[in-house]
């Protein structure tokens with residue numbers, strides 16, 4: 001065996017999970033290196049997932065606002081935006097993100113090693129560099145943060161230019177006229193919003209009976225309504241039988257007998273953990289059938305010094321949660337203790353048009369748990385700031401205990417929902433009686449703001465009590 005370079009901990013992958021772990025470990029005084037198979041840091045999050053899709057969505061929102069604004073009615077139809085224009089705007093953000101993230105590693109003296117990592121035994125990893133050279137790294141602990149990629153069923157021809165996934169859609173060099181999106185999870189719904197606002201015909205084919213069933217029903221009803229208003233055709237309870245791509249279009253055939261013909265098909269149905277090239281067989285770890293790693297509540301695999309975090313361990317598969325899982329294991333490795341609340345409570349943000357965000361329990365969960373809750377709600381259409389900006393579609397809904405006034409869940413849709421949610425989250429995460437709806441009724445908010453919706457909702461909720 002060649003001579004190995006030694007580190008306290010080696011992190012594999014520079015997405016949010018790997019970065020969170022590396023930063024925490026470095027700040028705790030460890031000697032840390034990260035290995036990255038791509039030629040830039042940032043992970044799938046920066047290059048193929050969160051950042052490009054959110055940058056696309058932002059451009060789409062600007063375009064929709066512009067088209068709707070009465071000030072620009074006379075020039076509205078002169079503006080032509082093509083999908084590749086949006087991709088260029090997203091590229092600029094990716095570039096900035098890579099620079100920022102790379103500086104974090106430099107500043108914290110974390111060595112970045114470019115190449116593909118593969119275990120050769122429980123304490124050694126071989127890194128295959130892009131130029132064909134190999135490095136051998138020895139470490140006391142390892143953090144696998146290799147993320148996930150779109151799942152590809154073996155009967156689909158992903159090499160056909162009309163069949164795309166959430167990675168390859170970022171290489172689309174023209175604006176199609178129509179798209180079928182198979183899979184109506186978060187990624188499918190977000191791309192349905194992006195494409196419908198670019199005026200494509202969109203079929204959103206859902207394998208389940210409603211959209212995003214982990215959310216509050218009222219919020220998903222609103223999402224379905226607004227997607228349909230934007231022209232999206234939603235089909236529930238479908239399963240694909242075959243997908244045929246030809247020169248003039250692609251046809252999705254469903255088991256129900258329905259067929260959808262469009263210019264492109266975006267496959268958004270499932271993801272696979274990136275574990276197949278990690279040499280896990282050399283250390284006796286077997287991924288599950290989704291390529292994900294099983295871990296205990298401290299994110300340790302069956303080898304206690306080999307941790308796994310982020311998308312590679314499965315849900316919630318969020319950049320936000322992945323980063324905190326990384327910090328959590330960083331603390332566990334370096335200090336032997338960690339903040340459990342970091343990985344237990346997290347909000348969800350869904351960047352459809354309208355945007356959605358929620359934290360805490362839904363009405364369905366509270367009803368099943370027989371918690372006596374009440375609803376406090378405010379509609380954006382009656383909030384002055386929303387009237388000024390024209391973003392009147394939306395609602396803030398707080399679920400609270402009707403006896404203690406404890407806030408139990410917050411659900412919001414509308415412009416900036418994923419920002420607005422954090423105001424309520426800050427109060428909801430307080431311990432004991434300081435988590436109370438009363439806070440919002442008795443606090444002065446700037447006027448006009450959308451945050452004022454919390455006061456309006458609180459008064460609405462308190463008025464329901466008897």
Ligand SMILES: Cc1cc2nc3c(=O)[nH]c(=O)nc-3n(C[C@H](O)[C@H](O)[C@H](O)COP(=O)(O)OP(=O)(O)OC[C@H]3O[C@@H](n4cnc5c(N)ncnc54)[C@H](O)[C@@H]3O)c2cc1C
Nearest residue numbers: 013015016017037043044045049117147310311317318319
């Ligand atoms: C279209 C889309 C939109 C999304 N939107 C959001 C959102 O709005 N908000 C949100 O919170 N989350 C969002 N997500 C999810 C989010 O991107 C992921 O949860 C997050 O990227 C997971 O982080 P990670 O660090 O686990 O993995 P990744 O970010 O995927 O990073 C893993 C890294 O490991 C590297 N790697 C893999 N194998 C090896 C190896 N053997 N050796 C060395 N390096 C290796 C990869 O090259 C990659 O750079 C979205 C995902 C997608 C696909």
